[in-house]
Amino acid sequence: MASVELRQVRKAYGLLDVIHGISLSIEDGQFIALVGPSGCGKSTLLRMIAGLEEITGGDVIIDNAVVNELTPRERNIAMVFQSYALYPHMTVAENMGFNLRLSGTPKPVIAERVAEAARMLDLVPLLDRKPAQLSGGQRQRVAMGRAIVRNPAVFLFDEPLSNLDAKLRVQMRSEIKQLHQKVGTTSIYVTHDQIEAMTLADRIVVLNHGKVEQEGTPMELYRKPANLFVAAFIGSPAMNILDGTVDGDGGEAAARLSDGTAIRIAPDRKVRRGQSVKVGLRPEHLSPGAGGTMLAGQTLLVEPTGAQTHIVFDLAGNPVVAIVDGEYPARYGARFEANIPAEQVHVFDRETGVAL
């Protein structure tokens, strides 16, 4: 196990900068998720940590040593790829033991380590099979087995669940979580799926256009998004964003929407009268009959999911999503009313997108 530190890491392809000086500190044994939309640089950053991509500037430090010039093998990292990247001509056991074979580990030791990893990942009956004879989930487990068998300092996961179907993805997610709890190795996990990031990671780093937008625990990011990008990215369904203007001061401050609706803002928000803002309302915080500002509008869409129902209603000309109990008698076209407490109302500067 080891800590990982990035110091002003930069990456440029010719004149095009894709990673703009990222600094990050990952403690020993931590599970960190790099999230962001496609093209934000998260996979490039991971590959730079792995040593598969040269860095243009800055330092990558693993276990207190600068590893910029070291090969992936010398960095003692293991990586799980989105496409599994298993060697098709080797059996499961050969795939898992390949890195040990390359390092000259004696055959009995390889067999023992492979057997141990196979037991841990429930792969024992599959050891003699070739990758083509395995299901997607089994292949991904073999890819993880290949990573843990060498006992690396750092695990790197590059969107490992993206190729799996929804059900299997949930199952493999919990297996990855259990695996991390068992082995406790420092892990860096790249995903564009914020649910994966929220459920797996101790800390999340949100990336956009090669820059860190915010870093923190999943609940910090959820409760206190630093800006509009993070607010819209974290949470499912996404936060409702509405244009408004601040009316009133201090404890009396409210955001007035285009139709005149006033939404009370918590007194600790640093807003000033007349300021143009974006108001963020999480769908799960809009509850019928609760305290706070009441918002109402015509129901545009009803989406039952079982335990909960998603209701899309019209608010000041914007479609706004609310999550209500599955038993709620929602009806298309009917008037829908929901309340939101002032503390749950997020406010962002309309120009800069920064949380106020």
Next chain:
Amino acid sequence: MTEISTAQPIDAASAPTSGRRLRAGTQVYMYVSLIIVAAIVVVPLISTALGGFKTLGELRGNPFGLPTEWQWSNYTDIIVSKRYWLQMSNSLIIALLTVFLTLTFGAMAAFCFAHIRFFGTDYLVNYFLIGLMFPAATAILPLYIRIRDLGLIDTYWGVVLPQVAFGMGMSIMLFRNYFRNLPSELFDAAFVDGCGYMRFFWHITLPLSRPIIATVGIISFVGSWNSYIVPLIMLNSESRYPWPLGIMIYRGEFSTEWQLVLAFITLTILPTIIAFFLAQKHIIAGLTAGAVKS
């Protein structure tokens, strides 16, 4: 009214029928074309094999039909002759050396061109590919001079090296395309596992490249097996002649005995036909590799 009511059903019904008729027509056309092409390839082969069983007189009078009396001695005389086996072994030695060197150097060069970027990569690739445009016959004089200067006239190497050199363009082109289509994640995974370029080439690339190895191997084997002009120029001793030069001698000695020439040709092309059928599956996979997303 009657016209409309009769016209509509005919239109509706005729659409799928005409489609089927069209497909059936296309199939007939396809099969007829294939039969013609197959006949162009197979008839000379069968005629050659059957001609070897005839007497010279029958061959002249009935070149394409079945022999009235099968002359097995035409074949057995050749098979028991020392010269046939000597020429066969010469051909095999030259062909196997050519295949081995073409595969070894072609695969290694193509691997570098596929995976390593260095100054002038594209120019170097194109330089090799230009070789595809020139058959050995066009450079036979400078080739002879170079081989003579190397002291390789009348040796197997004097034939093998030019054949390898002229096969390199094709070999590099096929190997490079195949290697570039292997998933890049495999390279990343192998690199993380501790492979360098050599280990990745040896442990991962080569085992996954059997189809293209078979393809390049067969193409260079057949090319060497049928090569006439290079051995003719480079070899002087009859004891080193491969079989294409052997035919020349038969023709010289038995200029009127065409049935023996045909029997000899049949016996010498047999190994390449067997090799082709054995590797057929791999060859097709190799030539079509990367054509579609797998």
